Amino acid sequence: MKRPAWLPDSLVLMLIATVALAMLVPVHGRGVAVLDVLTQLAVALLFFLHGSKLSRQAVLEGLLHWRLHALVFAATFVLFPLLGLALRPWLEPLVGSTLYLGVLFVCALPSTVQSSIAFTSLARGNVAAAMCSASTSNILGMALTPLLMAAMAQAIGVSAGAGAVHLSWHTFEGIVTTLLLPFVAGQALQRWTGPWVARHRAWIRISDQGTILLVVYGAFSAATVQGLYRHLPLATLLALLGVCALLLAIVMPLLTLLSRALGFPREDEIAIVFCGSKKTLASGVPMAQILFAGQAVGLLVLPLMLFHQLQLMVCAPLARRYARQAA
Incomplete structure (x- = not known):
């Protein structure tokens, strides 16, 4: 039966329910550690299934797809910072100097x-290229984000504590153990697991959606427990949410237009739009604790919390629309 046009997408409904659950019953205490483990296991399973599904030729093509990676990196580390600086005359008076510095931090993140x-998988895009591009972005971000943040902070006459920056092996270790090793294991066992995955493609979809829902629940739970939404007036929160929406509203359509103008196929366009428009919360919070040592870190990461949650809510229906069009 065809879904009525007025009815929201099923994933959007699940996201709304997840957000409501996180606000009503947030995880705290030991439950946070349990949720972190469940999320890591879900991510590992997701990458193992993709490793079992993707052919080695597709993985190699993803690694060598330099034009796609160059566009994603340009959006992440050039377009976003330039937008953050260019919009300063409007953004800073709207949200204040501290939150504006937090917005610049969002723009500098991988x-x-x-x-x-x-x-990308949900939208039936180029998963191999997305995996290579997003992982490399995180690794490069360990060095580029502090440098970009220091340069932007200096440009607006604010100290971001950049002199105290130390690169950590923890992020590299997380990428290797949680993402790379399960994917390599899936590739190594593809001869045996590949046929099973091909017969049960629904598991890929369930794994994709389950991972997204776990990330959303964890992000909103942390925000609820920390009371981030109660620290500022509602008008300021709405203005900050509007700033995050503005950044997405500029970057996502621009990446779509650039992908098509440069002749990228549909699968590559999907990977470019989703990888080039997102900012990491997992790496962003530890970086903020170092870059903004001695400052109001909880307030400075609020733009990142809002942007992270908004990007998930925006990308969910977009991914499903891409999938319906491909079908």
Whole structure:
């Protein structure tokens, strides 16, 4: 039976229910550690299934797809920072100097890994290229984000504590153990697991959606427990949400137009849009604690919290629309 046009997408309904559950029953205490483990297991399973599904030729083509990676990196580390600086005359008076610095921090961050790949898979895009691009973005971001943040902070006459920056092996270790190793295991066992995955493609979809829902629940739970939404007036929160929406409203259509103008096929366009428009929360919060040591870190990461949650809510229906068009 055809879904009525007025009825929201099923994934959007699940996201709304997840957000409501996180606000009513947020996870806290030991439950946070349990949720983190469940999320890591879900991500590992997702990458194992993709490793079992993708052919080695597709993986190699994804690694060598330099034009796609160049566009994603340009959007992540050039377009976003330029937008943040160019919009300063309007953004800073709207949200204040501290939150504006937090917006610049969002603009300097690398792409997400888990949700970028999950949404690309859900939209039937180039998963291999998305995996390579998002993972490399996170690795490069360990060095580029502090440098970009220091340069932008200096440009607006604010100290971001950049002199205290230390690169950590923890992020590299997380990418390798949680993402790369399960994917390599799936590739190594593809001879045995590949046929099963091909017969049960629904598992890929369930894994994609389950990972997204776990990330959303964790993000909103953390925000609820920390009371981030109660620290500022409602008008300021709405203005900050509007700023995040503005950034997405500029970057996502622009990446779509650029992808088509440069002749990228549909699968590559999907990977470019989802990888190039996202910012990581998992790496962003630890970086903020170092870059903004001694400052109001909870307030400075609020734009990142809002942007992260908004990007998930926006990308969910977009991914499903891409999938319906492909079908």
